[in-house]
Amino acid sequence: MSGPPAGPAAGAVTRRHLLAVGDLGTDGIGQILRLADSFAEVNARPIPKVPALRGRTVASLFFEDSTRTRLSFETAAKRLSADTMAFSAGSSSLSKGESLRDTAQTVTAMGVDCVVVRHRSAGVAVQLSRWLDAAVVNAGDGRHEHPTQALLDCYTISRRLGSIEGRHVAIVGDIAHSRVARSLVAALRMLDAAVTLVAPATLLPPAVDGWGVGVSSRIDDVLARADVVYLLRLQRERQERALLPSLREFHERFGLSAERARRLADHAIVMHPGPMNRGVEIGAEVPEMACTTIAEQVANGVSVRMAVLFWLLGAQPGTASTADVAAAPAAEGASPAGVGGG
Amino acid sequence: MAERPRLLIAGGTVIDATGERPADVVVSPDGVIAAVGGGLAPGAAGDRTLDARGCVVAPGLVDLHAHLRQPGGEQAETVESASRAAVLGGFCAVVAMPNTSPAIDSAAVVREVQELGRAALCDVEVAGAITVGRAGGRLAPMGEMAALGVRLFTDDGHGVQDAAVMRRALEYASDLGVRLAQHCEVDSLAAGGHMHEGEWSSRLGIPGICAEAEEIMVMRDVALSRLTGAPVHFQHLSTAGSVAILEAARRSGVAVTAEVAPHHFTLTDECCASYDAAFKVNPPLRPEADVAAVRAALAAGTVDAIATDHAPHTPDAKDLPFEEAPPGMLGLETALPLALTELHMPVADVLALLSWRPARLAGIDAAHGGPVVAGRPANLCVFDPEATWTVDGSGGASRSRNTPYAGRRLRGRVRHTIVAGEPVVIDGEAQR
Numbered sequence: 001m002s003g004p005p006a007g008p009a010a011g012a013v014t015r016r017h018l019l020a021v022g023d024l025g026t027d028g029i030g031q032i033l034r035l036a037d038s039f040a041e042v043n044a045r046p047i048p049k050v051p052a053l054r055g056r057t058v059a060s061l062f063f064e065d066s067t068r069t070r071l072s073f074e075t076a077a078k079r080l081s082a083d084t085m086a087f088s089a090g091s092s093s094l095s096k097g098e099s100l101r102d103t104a105q106t107v108t109a110m111g112v113d114c115v116v117v118r119h120r121s122a123g124v125a126v127q128l129s130r131w132l133d134a135a136v137v138n139a140g141d142g143r144h145e146h147p148t149q150a151l152l153d154c155y156t157i158s159r160r161l162g163s164i165e166g167r168h169v170a171i172v173g174d175i176a177h178s179r180v181a182r183s184l185v186a187a188l189r190m191l192d193a194a195v196t197l198v199a200p201a202t203l204l205p206p207a208v209d210g211w212g213v214g215v216s217s218r219i220d221d222v223l224a225r226a227d228v229v230y231l232l233r234l235q236r237e238r239q240e241r242a243l244l245p246s247l248r249e250f251h252e253r254f255g256l257s258a259e260r261a262r263r264l265a266d267h268a269i270v271m272h273p274g275p276m277n278r279g280v281e282i283g284a285e286v287p288e289m290a291c292t293t294i295a296e297q298v299a300n301g302v303s304v305r306m307a308v309l310f311w312l313l314g315a316q317p318g319t320a321s322t323a324d325v326a327a328a329p330a331a332e333g334a335s336p337a338g339v340g341g342g
Numbered sequence: 343m344a345e346r347p348r349l350l351i352a353g354g355t356v357i358d359a360t361g362e363r364p365a366d367v368v369v370s371p372d373g374v375i376a377a378v379g380g381g382l383a384p385g386a387a388g389d390r391t392l393d394a395r396g397c398v399v400a401p402g403l404v405d406l407h408a409h410l411r412q413p414g415g416e417q418a419e420t421v422e423s424a425s426r427a428a429v430l431g432g433f434c435a436v437v438a439m440p441n442t443s444p445a446i447d448s449a450a451v452v453r454e455v456q457e458l459g460r461a462a463l464c465d466v467e468v469a470g471a472i473t474v475g476r477a478g479g480r481l482a483p484m485g486e487m488a489a490l491g492v493r494l495f496t497d498d499g500h501g502v503q504d505a506a507v508m509r510r511a512l513e514y515a516s517d518l519g520v521r522l523a524q525h526c527e528v529d530s531l532a533a534g535g536h537m538h539e540g541e542w543s544s545r546l547g548i549p550g551i552c553a554e555a556e557e558i559m560v561m562r563d564v565a566l567s568r569l570t571g572a573p574v575h576f577q578h579l580s581t582a583g584s585v586a587i588l589e590a591a592r593r594s595g596v597a598v599t600a601e602v603a604p605h606h607f608t609l610t611d612e613c614c615a616s617y618d619a620a621f622k623v624n625p626p627l628r629p630e631a632d633v634a635a636v637r638a639a640l641a642a643g644t645v646d647a648i649a650t651d652h653a654p655h656t657p658d659a660k661d662l663p664f665e666e667a668p669p670g671m672l673g674l675e676t677a678l679p680l681a682l683t684e685l686h687m688p689v690a691d692v693l694a695l696l697s698w699r700p701a702r703l704a705g706i707d708a709a710h711g712g713p714v715v716a717g718r719p720a721n722l723c724v725f726d727p728e729a730t731w732t733v734d735g736s737g738g739a740s741r742s743r744n745t746p747y748a749g750r751r752l753r754g755r756v757r758h759t760i761v762a763g764e765p766v767v768i769d770g771e772a773q774r
Contacts, residue, residue: 101661121663122547123617142665144547182547205544206552 035307150183354394373763401712402434414443425462493705582635619667654742682754
């Protein structure tokens with residue numbers, strides 16, 4: 001009896017990747033959130049651009065459409081002066097008749113430093129990290145993870161509330177199909193926040209016993225003690241697979257109506273990763289209420305993704321040895337913004 | 343083949359269903375065991391001696407469940423390449439599953455595969471489909487296929503979803519002297535799943551297949567076997583619930599039998615954490631508790647056979663995202679060593695599961711499964727139960743290399759395999 005055999009091939013170049021939030025560890029998350037602060041300062045400048053990644057190439061490899069995430073990464077890369085390119089790929093490798101591995105090798109042949117990948121299947125970023133000689137950033141893989149979303153959400157919480165530790169976060173809605181939820185739970189638990197998942201049993205993952213979270217199907221009980229209410233997008237097709245009777249009933253039982261939003265604590269915030277379904281998971285008027293952070297999340301996304309790219313690639317061009325790549329961006333106190341600002 | 347020499351298998355320990363004894367085995371040129379006993383000397387010049395010192399000399403292994411991929415899947419495997427893998431793994435007979443393209447659902451395709459089997463290194467027994475195109479609707483011509491020697495029918499790869507169709511199939515086939523086998527999986531519960539549903543699938547974000555998708559069909563077919571009085575064979579059972587249902591059914595006298603695959607007693611769903619599609623298989627790898635239950639059922643004799651579910655896929659197909667890759671793993675060359683290494687059972691009990699019990703289920707016990715006595719066809723497997731080796735990632739003789747065991751250290755290695763008197767493997771090398 002044994003667990004899985006050894007994972008990635010021995011002898012593979014040790015590179016930094018961001019495949020799942022858990023890869024970062026608490027220290028890594030802290031580093032990225034601090035770097036994001038520096039880049040937020042850059043983004044506030046009249047010319048929000050620094051030469052931190054000049055000469056580096058960041059490729060986006062999106063097998064699944066996502067304009068928002070792709071643009072956010074592209075903006076981040078450009079503000080760091082990296083060269084960017086985009087591979088638009090079909091939604092399925094199979095449909096193109098090319099294996100994922102072949103696609104990856106094509107990308108490698110172009111000589112990119114970093115690949116930002118989005119795919120509808122879980123684990124694709126992990127697979128690519130085994131096959132590619134480039135840093136891999138997971139921009140969403142199936143239902144698995146979306147680590148930069150979780151980082152920007154943590155950044156937003158800490159900016160709004162001043163701290164994450166000890167806060168109570170209610171994550172509401174379609175947890176089962178959500179990569180955002182998996183990454184966010186992992187990040188929040190590492191940062192010692194309390195988490196309650198609020199959903200009908202049909203929209204919960206089959207087994208969350210080891211997640212260190214509470215589970216409830218009574219939103220009103222949970223809202224009373226929430227510092228953060230995090231709403232997830234509900235795919236409209238869920239009702240067709242007998243997961244829900246109707247969107248109306250979902251909104252009734254689990255939606256954050258304006259009336260429910262008004263009952264939140266004064267300091268509490270309402271978050272949503274977008275795109276929203278007004279009138280389903282979120283009351284039609286709620287996005288305009290002061291407690292919501294939806295636009296901030298988008299803006300913070302650029303700063304956080306700049307931090308991630310810098311953390312992965314921030315060695316000086318031309319000295320991209322393994323040691324440099326591993327050491328340079330980790331340097332505490334170094335101001336990446338200063339690199340360009342000076 | 344008249345010029346074939348006499349064969350002396352010298353210095354080994356014969357183990358068959360009748361027991362264990364040190365003995366030499368002489369195989370006559372006509373492919374029949376001529377003598378078994380101590381101190382048999384080489385006869386005339388030109389006799390060939392196979393060294394069996396330190397080895398077990400056993401009836402050849404019989405695999406109830408192999409995907410040979412012919413016709414239609416020749417890029418992944420052929421009858422010939424699979425048969426080479428089979429004999430290197432100690433198998434003298436394999437049952438070819440009918441989920442080929444076209445499916446083996448007619449006399450014509452049965453004949454085609456039988457014809458391919460004549461050039462193979464081992465016996466190739468053909469399984470036919472229960473329904474036309476394995477589509478679960480109309481009955482395939484089981485009578486015509488049975489007349490050609492088909493003894494096992496299954497829609498493997500799919501369960502027969504419609505209970506009424508399965509009932510009629512069991513009734514219709516009941517006078518044909520054949521056995522119907524079921525891939526137990528309720529499609530509506532398993533749809534969209536790619537690994538076992540549980541703690542690991544929740545963490546990995548891979549849509550799961552619940553254990554009950556298998557167990558509900560096992561329950562249903564126990565009931566249908568009771569209703570019709572016809573035997574049902576359960577393929578690749580993988581859960582604690584399934585083996586519990588099986589045990590209860592057998593205790594109450596229902597004519598059900600079952601096989602399990604080596605990966606279901608050696609690997610767990612945690613393996614999928616690598617997102618390596620080599621670990622994707624159907625039924626999926628299960629958690630530790632299921633693996634333990636499957637092992638206990640093997641030890642208790644509740645399960646009749648270990649069957650490989652050898653399922654070759656090209657590297658291209660397995661280098662896809664986990665959720666897009668096809669299920670299946672190679673099994674022929676690793677089954678016996680995995681059983682010897684992992685099951686901690688007496689060698690004779692392992693051989694019962696891999697040789698004489700599956701030979702009876704396949705309806706080929708006249709030629710296979712022993713005993714090793716004079717007058718029986720010489721289908722023999724000679725293996726060193728203590729030799730250790732490391733599985734490489736090449737996939738061995740298969741045209742594919744989707745083994746989940748690359749790098750794994752195993753105990754027990756096949757040294758010689760004799761099929762109908764022909765030494766097709768000598769000292770671990772296939773002879774053709």
